Amino acid sequence: MAQVITDRRDVDFILHEQLEVDKLSKHEKFAEFNKKTIDMIVSEARNLAIKEMLPTLKDGDEQGCRFEKGEVKVPDSFHKVYKLFKEGEWIAMCDDPKWGGQGMPSSLSLAVKNFFHGANFPFALHTLLLHGAGKLVEVFGTDTQKELFLKKMYTGEWGGTMLLTEPEAGSDVGALTTTAVKNADGTYSISGSKIFISSGEHNLSENIIHPVLARIEGAPAGTSGISLFLVPKIRVNDDGSLGKFNDVVCTGIEEKMGIHGSPTCSLTLGGKGECIGTLLGDENKGMRAMFVMMNEARLDVGMQALGCASASFMNALDYARERVQGRHLQATGKDAPGVPIIQHPDVRRMLLSMKSYTEGMRSILYYVGLCEDMVHISDDADEKARYQGLIDVLIPIAKGYVSDRAFEVCSDGVQIYGGYGYTKEYPQEQLLRDCKITHIYEGTNGIQAMDLIGRKLGLNKGQSFKDLLDEMKKSVQAAKSVDALSKLAAKAEKTIDKLEETALHISTTIRSEKMMSVFSHAYSFMDATGDAVMAWMLLWRATAAAVKLEKGAKKKDVSFYEGQIKSAQFFINSVLPITLGKMDVILDNDDAVGEISEDSFGGK
Amino acid sequence: MAQVITDRRDVDFILHEQLEVDKLSKHEKFAEFNKKTIDMIVSEARNLAIKEMLPTLKDGDEQGCRFEKGEVKVPDSFHKVYKLFKEGEWIAMCDDPKWGGQGMPSSLSLAVKNFFHGANFPFALHTLLLHGAGKLVEVFGTDTQKELFLKKMYTGEWGGTMLLTEPEAGSDVGALTTTAVKNADGTYSISGSKIFISSGEHNLSENIIHPVLARIEGAPAGTSGISLFLVPKIRVNDDGSLGKFNDVVCTGIEEKMGIHGSPTCSLTLGGKGECIGTLLGDENKGMRAMFVMMNEARLDVGMQALGCASASFMNALDYARERVQGRHLQATGKDAPGVPIIQHPDVRRMLLSMKSYTEGMRSILYYVGLCEDMVHISDDADEKARYQGLIDVLIPIAKGYVSDRAFEVCSDGVQIYGGYGYTKEYPQEQLLRDCKITHIYEGTNGIQAMDLIGRKLGLNKGQSFKDLLDEMKKSVQAAKSVDALSKLAAKAEKTIDKLEETALHISTTIRSEKMMSVFSHAYSFMDATGDAVMAWMLLWRATAAAVKLEKGAKKKDVSFYEGQIKSAQFFINSVLPITLGKMDVILDNDDAVGEISEDSFGGK
Secondary structure (H helix, E strand, C coil), rough: CCCCCHHHHHHHHHHHHCCCCHHHHEEEEEHHCCCHHHHHHHHHHHHHHHHHHHHHHHHHHHHHHEECCCCCCCCCCHHHHHHHHHHHHCCCCCCCCCCCCCCCCCHHHHHHHHHHHHHHHHHHHHHHHHHHHHHHHHHCHHHHHHHHHHHHHHCCCCCCCCCCCEECCCCHHCCCEEEEECCCCCCCEEEEEEEEECCCCCCCCCCCEEEEEEEEEECCCCCEEEEEEEEEEEECCCCCCEEEECEEEEEEECCCCCCCCCCEEEEEEECCCCCEEEEECCCCHHHHHHHHHHHHHHHHHHHHHHHHHHHHHHHHHHHHHHHHHEEECCCCCCCCCEEEECCHHHHHHHHHHHCCCHHHHHHHHHHHHHHHHHHHHHHHHHHHHHHHHHHHHHHHHHHHHHHHHHHHHHHHHCCHHHHHHHHHHHHHHHHHHHHHHHCCCCCHHHHHHHHHHHCCHHHHHHHHHHHHHHHHHHHHHHHHHCCHHHHHHHHHHHHHHHHHHHHHHHHHHHCCCCCHHHHHHHHCCCCCHHHHHHHHHHHHHHHHHHHHHHCCCCHHHHHHHHHHHHHHHHHHCCCCHHHHHHHHHHHCCCCCCCCCCHHHHHHC | CCCCCCCHHHHHHHHHHHHCHHHHHHHHHHHHHHHHHHHHHHHHHHHHHHHHHHHHHHHHHCCCCCEECEECCCCHHHHHHHHHHHHHHCCCCCCCCHHHCCCCCHHHHHHHHHHHHHHHHHHHHHHHHHHHHHHHHHCCHHHHHHHHHHHHHCCCCECCCCCCCCCEECCCCCCCCCCEEECCCCEEEEEEEEEEEECCCCCCCCCCEEEEEEECCCCCCCCHHHEEEEEEEEEEECCCCCCECCCCCEECCCCECCCCCCCCEEEECCCCCEEEHHHCCCCCCCHHHHHHHHHHHHHHHHHHHHHHHHHHHHHHHHHHCCCCCECCCCCCCCCCCEHHHHHHHHHHHHHHHHHCCCCHHHHHHHHHHHHHHHHCCCCCCCCCHHHHHHHHHHHHHHHHHHHHHHHHHHHHHHHHHHHHHHHHHCCHHHHHHHHHHHHHCCCHHHHHHHHHHHHCCCHHHHHHHHHHHHHHHHHHHHHHHHHHHHHHHHHHHHHHHHHHHHHHHHHHHHHCCCCCHHHHHHHHHHHHHHHHHHHHHHHHHHHHHHHHHHHHHCHHHHHHHHHHHHHHHHHHHCCHHHHHHHHHHHHHCCCCHHHHCHHHHCCC
């Protein structure tokens, strides 16, 4: 039977043959997570995804969320899945069991999310935001806040969100105007309006806990005067029971291009002066708190995008094997039979491109998860810092680059179905529509690119980016020792060397008078870095596969391993020459973008 | 006031300063179309587009088409626009006035379509298909067929479509199974089922005329046994009055990703044995007839895509000038004011990219129109053939490349709006959804790429592609003589030379044992050729602008002309280095796509 959502064999390959995640079980923290347990968890998640979540994808899109008299109803079919999600304890997979978490490695949780997000990420989004909100309580909450809220959040009894954006404060968070006035009892009265709040209101749970960014009366302007508050939809009494309504009113939900199963809410806080919150963390340190959550949130967005891409690829592959149309290009004679379209060169090109991108991007995301695991278990401060640096540098790639390429994969996924791909009869067009949001939220991809060159490139005096290059070079060396891969390794090495040169060029010019021009090439640099990271991952994978082939693999594995070598071959020979061109552009540092006058854009 | 849909200044620039379309008026056929008349027609079309069509765009998307008991209702607001469209005689702009046409140059009609398609192409699509059907009657019809049908089609009194696709015959037209049985009176009884018929049924007109591809009993299999028939929805009596229903039944319409204002119909012909058609053209020559219409249809699709891109760009530009968010990157001090996002480097990058693509692609499409005009007025057979060759070679670019890049422009157009771009509050997301169909219909873009290398590259023994390269080189020479452009010209020249090398490589290997591998690089070749054509157009435009600047342009024109040079500078310096990489890939001719086994794609 055809695989759906995500290729299980590939998931297993990364976990066990590329990253060897079960080695983490040598460490006490992850002692339970041996290979057998890992496989069991992936199987369980996959079952839930295929049998329960995937069937709700279309319903989520068609019925969508409905706003009625201040209440938001999620698609009917979501309720059962949410119940199963709670029962399976999938919300706080990596967190402390004390609060309802499962304590599993992050790398493993990404494999789980790969199936969940591929099955129906607008549904899964409800649980991501909830987890993020819970994490803020775990990290910054007082004992009382934790006792009152945390377990009910991590177990999904209550919902959770993040109230950040305002109409005039989108990418520019520092411009927000929601205010907090301290009351005599130490609580704060919150008032303001927030928009674009995913899961800001819904009927999946009886209460929703909102971490809210607001400015305490008299605090400085800009980001340095922002504090974080915990604001429940319904107040919580000291004994944990529910109290009165907390004046958090949903005024509407957005009509959107996609993710119709996820309500994007506008909320008014304290319209009647009755919205009470408690400070979460220190005064004026709200932005720092946000940054704690940002890596996880951005990695999740990358996984949402990959989920779409990977489902689109699985569907397209299956369709291309079944759909008979046209004769083989080399067929002779008028009576040549029709062939499945997988035999047509341009369809194969799309499929192999989809394959190599989804595989490489899957490895990138799981690898970031592994780095998180290493941060957690490492006893050595330098090593911890090194892994944290790798994570920080890779996050813009995991979010920005991955979502860009995922959208292209989804577009090809429509294309392979021809006219049918444009219809709602197949999931392909929904996956494309849903995927588009991943370019935008949790920091637009433009912001990811600015983050990469503006903050990450110089992180730890440039050491973290250098560490990334070193990791790449290690894989290149390993590949060089495999006969079948030595030429590909040399090509990848050339790209990595040029990336180093390009990074140096940016680092040395970014603080100069050429600053504006350098930033106008930020996007190209994210693109080029992403290509290089992709080549690294595919080469690493191909090396693991080639070694298995050399040793004599089982028959059913041979085609899989050969496919790994083909993915690397395709990407390195058909994409990297273009990457070199992208880097030439950056090195040339043309400044048409900066030089053109606003009037010269026309349109007036 | 901000321009909407399409920048009028740019339309005028191409018509009068780049292509000098009014020179056509020296020829008798276009004598009426002097500069003044051209400007008047563009103004009239622009008014209709802005005042009447654009306001129906959202309604067309939201209300969409409704299928009720075999009838299709178009969005309510379309009826008024259709009436105005008929009154303005916009359906048969370039056709013989004898049949209700306007006899205008094709180049001018493309400027008109630029506004119409940018305003609401799902509406305009109704009229395009109608025109195409009319053209088949004009070219292949008997006098009787013309008398009965043609004028009523060209004037919009009756609708028209094209019945081609069947469930098992999409890209593979030769597989169709609709049959035609000859009756004693010379008519044919038609029976079969067709799908994906745009405007196959609607309530804009009382009759719809369907050219239908079908196989006459006993005709050969494949494309060589296909004939074309004229099949009205309601039979037409000899005196032109309407007779009885002709057994053409709409069985449903597709639910689609976009173009909701355009009904995509399934039709059953002769379900009760009562569907009568007449042969249009010769028996078994139906495919040849289709090819006559194909260039026009594909050029129209390119214009639909450009319409979306151009509207998306105009909207984004206006938004970026108004939306204040974040401080200037080089601002110092905490109190620096917020700036319109057009001042941020990455937003400027997207805007300049959108600008250069929409401008260059607009020039490509109008230029193909000019070539058509030259075919019509040229007295010299060689010259005629030369222009026809240029058209044929450029059509895959005008359809495939243009629609690919237009979709990317529309994606950036969503991005510039941030979260708002994903909502239905603004038109950006609809333009992106609508645009996606242009990758698919009238031959998928994969088919365009195959057409380019498989048929067009070798057309007239390769002379036509060589003619295209010669035209490019002419513009490069002209640009070299302008100081401000000489460096850009040299870079463009390098790309054109390499394109020639790449084309030669493909031509010499396409019939070899490497055939499959060559075809797997077809898409890259379309891409690279498109980039080169873009560079040519932008350089040509910049040359025209630079010459005006040297002579001393009016103040209000200076920024426009300078903007032309910036578009060329951006594209040549920031895109062409990547194009060179694409050509390296083709020349390297890696065959991972061909070599990978079907099992190695995985997914089982």
